[in-house]
Amino acid sequence: MTENIAAGSPAHDAPSPTDAYVGDPAVRAEWDNRYADRQQLWSGRPNGALVAEVAGLTPGRVLDVGCGEGADAVWLARSGWDVTALEVSGVALERAAGHARDADVAVHWVHAALADAALPPASFDLVSAQYPALLRTPDAAAERALIAAVAVGGVLLLVHHAGMDTRQPNESGFDPADYVWPSMVTALLGDDWVVEVDEQRARVAPEGGAGAHHTDDLVLRARRLR
Template sequence: MTNETASAAELWDARYSESERIWSGQPNTVLAREVAPLKPGTALDLGCGEGGDAVWLAERGWRVTAVDVSRVALDRAIKHAAAAGVGDRIDWQRHDLATSFPTGSFDLVSAQFLHTLGDMPREEILQKAAAAVAPGGVLLIEGHSGLPHWEQHAHPEVRLPSPDEVIEALNLPDGQWEVLLNEEHERVQVMPDGESFTRTDSTVKLRRLPQR
């Protein structure tokens, strides 16, 4: 089965099935830093994986809708939330965001490293993410900004935009949003085998202005 013929669910179920755990179980660093000062409300976690961000949010009083395409990942996330005692604060939903999107509006919409090797309309999904932000709410997008030098030719189909390009692609209406953060930054990534390397990530944090 190739990336071209497998569905997103099949690709990610296979990826998560390679080991008992893919991620650390801890929240993404930028999410924890940028969300910690916010008053808890409702949150939408897009591409929640094994639930590290969703559980962290719920532990801090947020009511979370957590979405992923992989049933394997969601099953692990549900167990993580139950063990942390916050299972009742998280609504786990399975969506292929290319074809369906959770309903409702949220005080926080988070998309942390929403990338895939398969075909995914990322710009359209992020536009829907922006539309799901309630007035006064925050949209937080964290992603890789360009491939590491050794992967430049390995995945030519993967496009990793700069933060300026992310904001431009959102097509936000004038006068309704303010940019709180627009930056690239280096991050040391440690692999499961202990090897570490530095790559560049991008952060976009936007606030939807309250309605007058």
């Protein structure tokens, strides 16, 4: 891991697709291609479940997992959070850094897959994963990385599209068995955690952007007690 990845880079130092990347190159290439196909993939506005669930929290250190083009990261930074934003796609990170620069906010960028990022353990007051495409592995590496990143007293917020986990594999290559879903994370939480929210609710969806057709969210919010 390079110093740049370990420490992140501020908003005025836009990540480059040639920066050192930690993770599976095939996953990075897949997501780079998805972002490169469109000038803007997402709506550019923060996710509704994030806005709702963060409303009562005191800003501290936050990890934005799968930050995409940076809408959540920028909104969190504007709200007073010290933001670390992680993303596998260098194309997305360049856009995210540009949005942060335009908003005049500082964000620490990490170009890595979650399970490979070597993040400091138990150091984030909030770990937010909004509709993440986390690949499932036999050792539950992504699930454990989410849990391990949360500080004592901190919150894990995981939001996903309802019903996706029960779909049948389709011709485009999507198989729900390949991905991490909220129930898998809940199953790993021990007695040092309390689940504050675990529900399906109507989605407050930003207009436009990929995924706008999904109508319901699965929301998991859990707090680490010790």
